[in-house]
Amino acid sequence: MNINEVSLSSPIEEKIDWAEHCYKSFRGQLIQDKPIVDYLKRLVDAIQASHKEMGEAGILDICMDCEKNEGGSCCGAGLENKYDGWLLLINRLLDVRLPRKRHDKESCFFLGESGCLLKARHVICVNYLCKKITDRIDPDKLNALREKEGIELDILFLLNERLKRILRELIPSSDYLTWANV
Ligand code: SF4
Ligand code: SF4
Known part of the structure; x- marks a missing residue:
């Protein structure tokens, strides 16, 4: 596979290869960038806060x-096809080991034995809540969760934009547009 030809419509395995390639090639430079490091830390905190809120709500x-x-x-x-290479790269920067094969053929590529x-x-x-949950959980608790999830998604967006900006500086502009269309 030519890593430059991976796009949003490529199979998830190719997007994972792209993210791994990008991580190996640029991790050193990316973690030198203070905003990226700050966003990663804030993202971890925000994900934990959402998770805690989900636990407290009983979800x-x-x-x-x-x-x-x-x-x-x-x-x-x-559902894995919703993911682009950038989001997978962010997961690599958070030390997630991306799977090489699907655990269960009926399920999302990223569903492991104990969850996502x-x-x-x-x-x-992040936003999905089934009817079983919306029927059983107090709306105030759901609102509190939505607030935490909003913070998580805002930081994720800012981190995504920052990564694109830094990599645009590292990669020759003639290559960037095709390379980054993942
Ligand atoms: S396993 Fe994770 S990535 Fe896949 S659909 Fe579920 S929450 Fe989303
Ligand atoms: S279907 Fe609803 S209750 Fe069941 S795992 Fe998914 S979100 Fe949770």
Whole structure:
């Protein structure tokens, strides 16, 4: 595979290769950039805050029970195609080991044995709450969660933009447009 030819519509395995290639080639320069380091740290904190809010609202217990007893149903095969190379690169920068193969053919490529393998997730995954949850959880708690998730997504957006800007400086402009269309 030519890494320059990977695009948003490429199979997830190719986007993962792109993210790994990018991580190996540019990690050193990326983690020298203070805004990137700050955003990564703020993102980790924001993800933890969202997760804590989910736990306190009782959502994690509902999901655990659903996965155990009803097989879950919200992380279906194909959802991985929403992810672009940049979001996968952010996960690599957060020390996530990206999977090489799908754990379950009916499920998203990123669903592992104990849940989602990613730390930085797509807005669709962050925002999704099924009816089972919206029917059972107090709306005030859901609003508090939405607030935390909003912070998480805002930081993710800023980090994404910063990464693109720094890599645009590192990669010759003639190559950048095709290379970065992932
Ligand atoms: S979000 Fe809904 S469908 Fe998905 S695991 Fe939780 S309870 Fe089950
Ligand atoms: S939460 Fe994770 S496993 Fe579920 S659909 Fe999103 S990326 Fe896939």
